[in-house]
Amino acid sequence: xxxxxxxxxxxxxxxxxxxxxxxxxxxxxxxxxxxxxxxxxxxxxxxxxxxxxxxxxxxxxxxxxxxxxxxxxxxxxxxxxxxxxxxxxxxxxxxxxxxxxxxxxxxxxxxxxxxxxxxxxxxxxxxxxxxxxxxxxxxxxxxxxxxxxxxxxxxxxxxxxxxxxxxxxxxxxxxxxxxxxxxxxxxxxx
Numbered sequence: 001x002x003x004x005x006x007x008x009x010x011x012x013x014x015x016x017x018x019x020x021x022x023x024x025x026x027x028x029x030x031x032x033x034x035x036x037x038x039x040x041x042x043x044x045x046x047x048x049x050x051x052x053x054x055x056x057x058x059x060x061x062x063x064x065x066x067x068x069x070x071x072x073x074x075x076x077x078x079x080x081x082x083x084x085x086x087x088x089x090x091x092x093x094x095x096x097x098x099x100x101x102x103x104x105x106x107x108x109x110x111x112x113x114x115x116x117x118x119x120x121x122x123x124x125x126x127x128x129x130x131x132x133x134x135x136x137x138x139x140x141x142x143x144x145x146x147x148x149x150x151x152x153x154x155x156x157x158x159x160x161x162x163x164x165x166x167x168x169x170x171x172x173x174x175x176x177x178x179x180x181x182x183x184x185x186x187x188x189x190x
Contacts, residue, residue, distance in 0.1 A: 004035060006183055009074035011041040013081025013092035013127070018161060020117040020153045021080045024172075027163040028078065032176045038078070042066040044095035060102060068099045071106035076183045077140075080115045083127035088134070100138055107138035111186050113179045115148040115172070117156075123149030143182045146175045 012025045029038045046063050048054060054061075060068075071077055081092055088096075099106050112135050116124025128147070135142045148171060150156060156165035163169055 004184065004187075006036045006075045006180055007073070008032075008036055008038045008076045008078060008179070008183075009041050009070050010038050010078045010080060011092070011095075013079060013089045015043075015045050015091050019082065020119070020150070020157065021082050021115075023157055023161045023163060024115060024117050024150065025080045026161070027169075028080075028172070028176070031169060031172045033180050036176060036180050041070050041077075044091055044098075047091070047094055047098055050094055050097040050101075055101060060098070064095075064098045064102070067095060068102050068106045071099065071110065072104065074110070075187070076111040076113065076179060077107075078113045078115060078179070079131060080117070081124065081127050081131065083116060083118055083122075083124040086126045087130050088127055093134075096134055096138075105138060107135065107140040109186075109190075110140045111143065111179070111183045112140045113143045113175060113182075115150070115175070117150035117153040119152065119154050121151045123151035123153070125149050141182075141186055143175070143179050146171060146178060148172055148175050 010025050012022050014021045032038055114128045114131055116127050118124045132142050150168055156168050158164045
């Protein structure tokens with residue numbers, strides 16, 4: 001498994017192009033180990049609110065299937081999300097709800113890593129707790145450590161939106177290296 005190329009999908013929980021979490025997502029490829037290729041997931045911005053009546057009458061929207069296929073095709077998924085009202089942002093939760101209802105549920109057995117950035121001091125710890133609970137229900141395997149909570153994040157980016165804080169960059173590098181090893185371990189068990 002050593003040196004094997006890993007395709008990792010990144011999902012940003014914020015729909016805002018210039019959100020701090022989107023900035024973190026854009027920084028990840030430059031911080032990843034050489035064996036890891038990261039690409040952003042298809043957007044969930046156009047998903048209708050989950051409604052079983054839609055699912056039963058017209059089936060799953062094309063965008064839902066595109067996201068599900070991207071998750072299934074990835075070796076692992078990194079979710080980078082802000083915390084809204086102490087929990088998962090509505091759009092991200094809606095996307096998870098939609099894809100979780102598909103046959104061959106895409107999160108089942110999938111290695112997951114979590115990251116969050118917040119202007120507040122806690123860095124989004126509560127959103128990660130709720131995402132972990134959702135991933136347990138979906139039979140995903142969430143990397144436990146190292147955890148990435150980027151508190152007071154506004155001070156960690158320059159005016160161009162680049163992550164400049166070396167301590168944060170190093171923590172992310174450590175998590176991505178651990179995630180690569182975690183994915184390899186999960187693959188070896190299958």
